[in-house]
Amino acid sequence: MKKLKYLFLSVLFVSVSAFAQDQAEEKEERQPGHTNNNKFKQLYDEFSTPNMYRAASGAPGQAYYQQQADYKMDIELDDTNAKLYGFETITYTNNSPDKLNYLWVQLDQNMRAKDSKTPLIQGGGVAPAQQISTFTNSYMTDGFDGGFNIEAVKDSKGRALPHMINRTMMRVELPTALKTGEQFTFSIKWWYNINDHVNGRGRSGYEYFPEDDNRAYVIAQFYPRMAVYNDVEGWQNSQFWGRDEFALPFGNFEVNITVPADHILDATGKLTNRKEVFSKDMMKRYEQAKKSYDEPVLIVTQAEAEAAEKQRSTKKKTWKLYAENVRDFGFATSRKFIWDMMAVKIGNKDVMAVSMYPKEGNPLWEDWSTKAVASTLKSYSRMTFDYPYHKAISVHAKNQGMEYPMICWNYGRPDKDGNYSDRVKYGMMSVIIHEVGHNFFPMIVNSDERQWTWMDEGLNTFVQYVAEQDFAEWYPDCLSEGMDKYPSRRGPAANIVNYMGGDQDYIAPIMTKGLNTYQFGNNAYGKPGTALNILRETVMGRELFDYAFREYSNRWMFKHPTPEDFFRTMEDASAFDLDWFWRGWFYTTDYVDIGVKDVKKYYVSSEPNKEIKDMVAQRGMSLSDLPPLVYMVEEGSEDFKEDMKTKSLMESSVTLKEYIMDNFTPEEQKALKEPKYFYNVTFEKPGGLVMPIIVEYTYADGTSKTETYPAQIWRLNDKEISKAVASEKEIVSITVDPKLETADVDTSNNSWPREEKANEFENFKNNKN
Numbered sequence: 001m002k003k004l005k006y007l008f009l010s011v012l013f014v015s016v017s018a019f020a021q022d023q024a025e026e027k028e029e030r031q032p033g034h035t036n037n038n039k040f041k042q043l044y045d046e047f048s049t050p051n052m053y054r055a056a057s058g059a060p061g062q063a064y065y066q067q068q069a070d071y072k073m074d075i076e077l078d079d080t081n082a083k084l085y086g087f088e089t090i091t092y093t094n095n096s097p098d099k100l101n102y103l104w105v106q107l108d109q110n111m112r113a114k115d116s117k118t119p120l121i122q123g124g125g126v127a128p129a130q131q132i133s134t135f136t137n138s139y140m141t142d143g144f145d146g147g148f149n150i151e152a153v154k155d156s157k158g159r160a161l162p163h164m165i166n167r168t169m170m171r172v173e174l175p176t177a178l179k180t181g182e183q184f185t186f187s188i189k190w191w192y193n194i195n196d197h198v199n200g201r202g203r204s205g206y207e208y209f210p211e212d213d214n215r216a217y218v219i220a221q222f223y224p225r226m227a228v229y230n231d232v233e234g235w236q237n238s239q240f241w242g243r244d245e246f247a248l249p250f251g252n253f254e255v256n257i258t259v260p261a262d263h264i265l266d267a268t269g270k271l272t273n274r275k276e277v278f279s280k281d282m283m284k285r286y287e288q289a290k291k292s293y294d295e296p297v298l299i300v301t302q303a304e305a306e307a308a309e310k311q312r313s314t315k316k317k318t319w320k321l322y323a324e325n326v327r328d329f330g331f332a333t334s335r336k337f338i339w340d341m342m343a344v345k346i347g348n349k350d351v352m353a354v355s356m357y358p359k360e361g362n363p364l365w366e367d368w369s370t371k372a373v374a375s376t377l378k379s380y381s382r383m384t385f386d387y388p389y390h391k392a393i394s395v396h397a398k399n400q401g402m403e404y405p406m407i408c409w410n411y412g413r414p415d416k417d418g419n420y421s422d423r424v425k426y427g428m429m430s431v432i433i434h435e436v437g438h439n440f441f442p443m444i445v446n447s448d449e450r451q452w453t454w455m456d457e458g459l460n461t462f463v464q465y466v467a468e469q470d471f472a473e474w475y476p477d478c479l480s481e482g483m484d485k486y487p488s489r490r491g492p493a494a495n496i497v498n499y500m501g502g503d504q505d506y507i508a509p510i511m512t513k514g515l516n517t518y519q520f521g522n523n524a525y526g527k528p529g530t531a532l533n534i535l536r537e538t539v540m541g542r543e544l545f546d547y548a549f550r551e552y553s554n555r556w557m558f559k560h561p562t563p564e565d566f567f568r569t570m571e572d573a574s575a576f577d578l579d580w581f582w583r584g585w586f587y588t589t590d591y592v593d594i595g596v597k598d599v600k601k602y603y604v605s606s607e608p609n610k611e612i613k614d615m616v617a618q619r620g621m622s623l624s625d626l627p628p629l630v631y632m633v634e635e636g637s638e639d640f641k642e643d644m645k646t647k648s649l650m651e652s653s654v655t656l657k658e659y660i661m662d663n664f665t666p667e668e669q670k671a672l673k674e675p676k677y678f679y680n681v682t683f684e685k686p687g688g689l690v691m692p693i694i695v696e697y698t699y700a701d702g703t704s705k706t707e708t709y710p711a712q713i714w715r716l717n718d719k720e721i722s723k724a725v726a727s728e729k730e731i732v733s734i735t736v737d738p739k740l741e742t743a744d745v746d747t748s749n750n751s752w753p754r755e756e757k758a759n760e761f762e763n764f765k766n767n768k769n
Contacts, residue, residue: 113147458528
């Protein structure tokens with residue numbers, strides 16, 4: 001009986017704090033009507049139930065399927081009138097287990113139709129200032145006459161197919177239901193007016209150069225495109241309002257593009273008639289470029305482009321391209337284009353890094369565009385999978401940043417004298433890295449951009465940050481004087497603090513349809529990109545994260561993943577429970593705020609303090625009933641004595657000395673540590689986000705040590721926790737998140753002793769006085 005009493009008291013005294021904490025937690029959960037808000041609750045309520053199409057591991061299931069849409073197109077550009085004419089034949093393969101009675105086709109250009117509803121959903125009232133072009137187009141003209149003009153929809157035998165156009169979507173009725181494994185071939189004939197993407201905005205279109213009366217075209221979403229049909233949503237036929245991008249099936253494209261004979265053109269796919277459209281000099285330079293791995297080779301020089309600007313050929317030339325297993329197609333064409341290329345080794349094959357730009361882009365583009373493309377392909381391939389296509393093209397276009405398979409358009413223009421600031425330079429480099437990176441997300445890892453914007457923009461922003469740092473390492477001369485690393489705008493944790501700590505009424509969770517978010521850039525790009533960077537650098541570590549990220553990328557190459565597939569794969573491949581992370585960062589708008597609430601210093605004593613004596617007395621017992629214990633006395637308490645600071649552990653506690661003498665050999669005794677200082681450090685969490693606690697302890701001798709407590713330390717108390725810290729050296733300061741790795745929105749509580757920092761209002765008053 002006495003032995004059990006000793007055991008009970010020992011456990012009681014040693015764990016009284018934890019016991020009280022557990023009781024408080026249990027009491028809270030037992031309250032009537034209580035909702036379990038445990039931050040470590042698994043995401044079973046939020047996730048769909050795994051099935052034969054999508055496994056619980058995050059991998060495609062045994063019955064996973066996806067549809068295929070193959071295109072044959074003849075396209076002609078009317079440069080004089082800025083019109084585009086097209087005829088396409090689509091062969092649609094139904095690999096689903098369902099019968100389809102109709103097909104849905106996307107008509108993205110209809111966003112610019114005269115009867116478009118897109119302008120009508122924009123609120124905001126009268127702006128205090130507007131660009132002149134915006135004001136003119138909004139109030140002084142009838143608007144641009146855009147949108148598809150569908151002239152015919154026919155089956156393979158030339159018979160008209162019933163169809164219905166609902167704004168940016170067209171439903172094509174099938175003569176008979178399309179069964180599993182069957183194909184249906186039909187054609188569409190159309191034309192539309194090409195928009196001025198500089199003055200009227202838009203993801204594609206032309207820029208007009210009045211100095212030489214020429215246009216540079218970047219053309220995409222130019223053809224009626226098949227919508228996705230899958231196991232998650234059936235038909236993804238959500239309307240295109242202009243912001244949310246696209247959900248597209250994979251297929252093969254055979255495209256013939258007819259343009260003025262003096263135009264230079266490149267596009268998605270392999271050029272199959274190169275010798276017909278290239279001059280002998282261009283062919284010679286192209287062969288040289290295929291062997292140049294360090295510097296781009298000019299296929300079309302600036303002098304040749306400037307000479308072409310002055311002419312206007314009345315002849316035509318057809319460029320023929322073929323692309324396998326791509327989800328989309330885009331092209332760029334102009335007589336103004338300078339064209340350069342270089343080879344980059346990816347795995348065991350060569351890929352061509354390509355740039356097209358008018359003279360207005362130089363000298364910046366000739367110096368850096370193609371090198372940025374090459375560097376991006378290497379970085380992304382390292383983080384995911386070897387780039388599978390044969391080329392990647394960067395096209396210069398004012399105010400643009402848009403991506404399609406193998407081709408993208410990017411901004412960044414010097415002034416008329418060829419001068420540019422660091423802002424222009426790094427803006428251009430970053431947008432090229434970002435848009436080329438989109439070849440991986442979502443052109444290959446083909447997420448649903450219409451629904452989950454962050455799955456392409458956020459993942460891409462994360463890898464973009466890695467690629468930017470690689471770029472500066474591989475091309476250090478890209479750094480301006482005084483810089484030691486690439487000035488990434490997004491990625492580092494500190495860069496998202498202002499957004500996350502902002503007005504919660506104007507912040508939406510990442511898991512929100514992009515169209516419905518308040519701060520689109522921060523929500524779709526910045527926050528998810530930063531979250532993944534923190535997950536890699538601070539929570540999981542690079543080795544675990546990189547392995548899991550590559551696993552996700554390889555599992556879903558040329559397939560259609562959902563957010564759950566990503567979340568599950570990251571856990572499945574790492575043995576890291578991350579439900580708490582996904583919930584906090586992706587499903588809520590909570591922010592990080594962790595600080596040091598209190599620090600108490602203790603010393604070992606042979607005598608119990610007043611608290612222990614009172615507890616024993618309250619239970620009707622005496623100190624002699626207790627087993628041998630080590631007692632702790634807080635510095636400054638009534639039980640504290642100054643000589644405790646100078647005594648060793650053995651001198652401070654007779655019972656401890658006796659225990660060690662009886663239970664350890666002389667050799668083992670020599671190996672024992674003998675901490676002199678004991679601290680009770682209480683950490684608080686005013687912010688809602690659970691995160692690891694990164695703590696730097698600085699000692700009196702000037703040395704320091706960093707300790708990372710896993711996020712699970714908050715599992716039983718979401719507000720504050722205490723840690724016992726034993727040290728052989730005196731701790732003089734404690735700092736939480738010393739390197740700003742967690743996006744902590746308020747660092748005023750991160751230090752002990754507390755650093756007095758004047759707030760903004762106090763600073764204003766002080767400066768005014």
